[in-house]
Amino acid sequence: MSVLDGILAGVREDLEERKRATPLAELRSRVADAQPALDPLPAFRAPGVSIIAEVKRKSPSKGALADIPDPASLAAQYAAGGAAAISVLTERRRFGGSLADLDAVRARVDVPVLRKDFIVDPYQLWEARAHGADLALLMVVSLDDGQLADLMGLCKELGLTPLVEAHTGDEVRRAAAAGAELLGINARDLTTLDVDRKVFAELVTAIPEGTVRVAESGVTGRRTSRSTAAGEPTWSWSARHWSARVTRAPPCASSSRRPGFNGISAGGTHATAGPGRRTDSGSGSRSASAVGACGCREPFSRGEFGRGARPGQSPEPADGRLSPSPGCLVRGPVRERLPQGRRAHRANGKSHVSARRA
Ligand SMILES: O=C(O)c1ccccc1NCC(=O)[C@H](O)[C@H](O)COP(=O)(O)O
Numbered sequence: 001m002s003v004l005d006g007i008l009a010g011v012r013e014d015l016e017e018r019k020r021a022t023p024l025a026e027l028r029s030r031v032a033d034a035q036p037a038l039d040p041l042p043a044f045r046a047p048g049v050s051i052i053a054e055v056k057r058k059s060p061s062k063g064a065l066a067d068i069p070d071p072a073s074l075a076a077q078y079a080a081g082g083a084a085a086i087s088v089l090t091e092r093r094r095f096g097g098s099l100a101d102l103d104a105v106r107a108r109v110d111v112p113v114l115r116k117d118f119i120v121d122p123y124q125l126w127e128a129r130a131h132g133a134d135l136a137l138l139m140v141v142s143l144d145d146g147q148l149a150d151l152m153g154l155c156k157e158l159g160l161t162p163l164v165e166a167h168t169g170d171e172v173r174r175a176a177a178a179g180a181e182l183l184g185i186n187a188r189d190l191t192t193l194d195v196d197r198k199v200f201a202e203l204v205t206a207i208p209e210g211t212v213r214v215a216e217s218g219v220t221g222r223r224t225s226r227s228t229a230a231g232e233p234t235w236s237w238s239a240r241h242w243s244a245r246v247t248r249a250p251p252c253a254s255s256s257r258r259p260g261f262n263g264i265s266a267g268g269t270h271a272t273a274g275p276g277r278r279t280d281s282g283s284g285s286r287s288a289s290a291v292g293a294c295g296c297r298e299p300f301s302r303g304e305f306g307r308g309a310r311p312g313q314s315p316e317p318a319d320g321r322l323s324p325s326p327g328c329l330v331r332g333p334v335r336e337r338l339p340q341g342r343r344a345h346r347a348n349g350k351s352h353v354s355a356r357r358a
Contacts, residue, residue, distance in 0.1 A: 003060055004190040008142055010093040011118045019123055027123070030130035037159035038134040040112035041181060043084040044212045052114060052214070053078035054087040055105060057096035061193040071101045072108035079109045085135065087114040099131045106132030114163060118142060122154050129158045135182070138162045140171040141190060148178045163214060167199065172206045183207050184214035 001009075044050045055071045058064045068074055075086045088105050089097035097117075106113050115133035117124060120142055128136045138151055148164075155162040164180035166172040167189060175183050185207075187199045195218040207213050 002191040003193055004142065007060070007091070007094055008118055008120065011091060011120065014092060015121055015123065018127070022127075024123060024126060027126040027130045031126060031158065034129060034132065037129065037161070038110075038112040040085050040114075040135055040161055041212060043112075044182065050084035051078075051082065052085045052087050053081070053083035054089065054116065055097070055101060056087075056089045056116075058094070060094050061188070061195075070104075072104040075105040075109050075113075079111045083111060085112040085114055087116045088133075090115055090117045099127060102128075102131040102133060112161075119151065120147070122151065125151060125154050125158060125160060129160055133160065135161045135163055137165060137184075139165045139186075139190075140174050141165075141167060145174060145178070148174065152178055152180075165214075165216065166203070169203060169206055172203050176206075176208050176211070180211065182212045182214065184216045186216040187219075188217040 053075070055068060055074055056065055057068050071088065075088070078086055086105055086109055088102045089095040090099055090102055091097050102113065102115055112134035113132060114135040114137065115124075115128035115131070116137050117128075119125065119128075119136055119138055125136055136155060138148060138155075140148060143151065152162050152164070154160075161182055162180065163182045163184050164175040164178065165184040165186050166175045167186045172183065172185070185200045185203050187197045188195045197218045200215040204213055204215075
């Protein structure tokens with residue numbers, strides 16, 4: 001039995017239990033009363049790179065990542081840091097997640113929220129919507145074409161945006177044939193858990209024009225985000241859009257396990273849609289002091305870095321002075337550690353670093 005088979009077996013068992021506890025009719029009535037789902041695509045399609053930041057306690061590949069006693073607060077930090085969407089792992093056995101995490105995050109942030117789980121049954125999409133998700137992950141590897149079409153149809157009916165995940169050329173073709181508008185390439189082989197970041201570069205050209213592309217797994221910060229994107233030979237940043245789901249940050253120097261950034265870097269302007277929901281533009285000029293996503297008590301400025309960064313327009317000087325400090329790599333799509341005496345600011349839509357005024 002592969003790792004994925006094992007995960008799916010547990011997911012199906014848990015699902016049967018939840019179905020017994022909460023009949024579909026109840027979910028349907030909750031969905032009827034729910035706020036309409038947010039559309040994440042406008043923000044993902046904005047120029048530059050967008051970040052999907054992830055709430056993930058543990059994983060089969062890496063074991064324990066972070067306790068995350070307050071997922072809503074972590075999600076709020078991600079959002080303040082410029083994440084275009086928040087991914088919440090809801091799988092219980094291997095990832096330590098729950099629908100309660102989804103509820104908590106939904107209640108706190110106004111950016112779109114992704115239910116990250118192993119979705120094999122329409123019931124899970126009803127659950128996702130009933131608990132406030134705007135997106136749901138559909139993994140091609142665990143669905144046949146009929147199931148994929150049915151689940152995508154239900155997503156449409158519910159207003160959910162499916163993030164359709166592929167790992168091979170054949171899966172990319174199946175995802176595209178199913179009409180995926182948001183297509184993820186997972187660099188992790190789910191049968192072995194090995195991550196090969198070249199997979200994104202190899203497969204991204206098979207994704208049809210106009211599709212929003214998501215690089216998943218093994219993206220640990222701005223540097224890997226850029227190099228992942230740079231591996232794609234025909235990349236056009238102005239016309240195409242890339243998102244990179246990142247996992248946790250490496251442990252911070254001052255602590256062992258920390259919640260990290262699962263990211264996709266932020267494109268210029270964030271726009272969310274939906275009646276009664278806030279539209280958030282995060283101009284980059286507003287500053288918010290907060291605990292970084294890695295848990296370091298380092299203030300960061302909203303959107304100073306990572307927003308609108310694209311090849312050829314990098315806020316990072318060529319000499320790499322802004323490269324993250326080794327022990328504390330990722331603080332979200334936000335300012336990374338600056339050298340002493342330097343400050344970051346934005347002007348004319350670009351990030352700059354200059355000497356700090358005395
Ligand atoms: O993260 C895992 O170990 C994993 C194992 C089996 C199925 C899925 C898994 N991860 C979930 C994902 O969707 C991501 O790609 C992930 O959260 C990012 O992972 P990484 O950057 O490698 O930590």
